[in-house]
Amino acid sequence: MHLYVRRLTPLLSKIANPKTTTRAMATQHTPSSSDRLNIFSTPLRPHSLQPPTGYVRDGYCHAPASDPGNHSVAAILTPEFLEFSKSRGNDLTSIGLKGGCKWCLCVSRWKEALLAHGRGEVGKDAVPRVVLGATGRRALEGCSVDELVQWKADE
Template sequence: MDRNVFKQPLALHSTRPLTGYMRTGYCESPRSDAGNHSIAGIVTNEFLDFSASRGNDLRQAGLTDGCKWCLCVSRWKEAFDARSGDEDKKVPRIVLRATNERALERVRLEDLRKFAVDKDAGGS
């Protein structure tokens, strides 16, 4: 069973659109998922523009501002590293309860918390 960043059962992220590497609505990330689609993001127009500028136009998958989507850790981190500050809308907000613990292979929990909509989930 996949677990979130708090080592708790992974929460459902989105069924509209149906997201996840396995298209189950969860940000499951089996070892076969080389892209590590672990981050439960809420995309913004700024992130969609950023991702398209890096060669992955998520709008082709039907995503629009506010959609919940399981993001590749590397792309989220790329946006995080390119941010102008912690209010920069190019970095998607995330749902920690629905973010797979595999995200912690590439990003720190304290960095994820800066953009979390559920900062207090799972305790500290």
């Protein structure tokens, strides 16, 4: 089973009962001050608690040092991206995600979709829109502010 799917499988039970898990999830991790910044170096906004997202499932797309995947891109998923991700070995639909869900993506997967679009391999809908104020500063380790701004979500 793919590493991400194994890590995310417990999320299914949390999605089933979000009221009891939201409070627990929000207290699991207190980000450091550098974790709390978005790509504009302003305070990071929460992205989603239903489903609970982020590497530590606290609703924020900050990527602590313990996050090897750098889940810092605050994205709004599309069916086309979910299919793209599945074709690359990470089936996010297996944990109940669908188009329209807000999810903290690995910066490398978001960039992979962006580059595939640039090569004409996928349509523009395969690149998820980005919620800029909720995208963690570590996203800049894999893409530029300009790239993210080009794909900003209507907020």
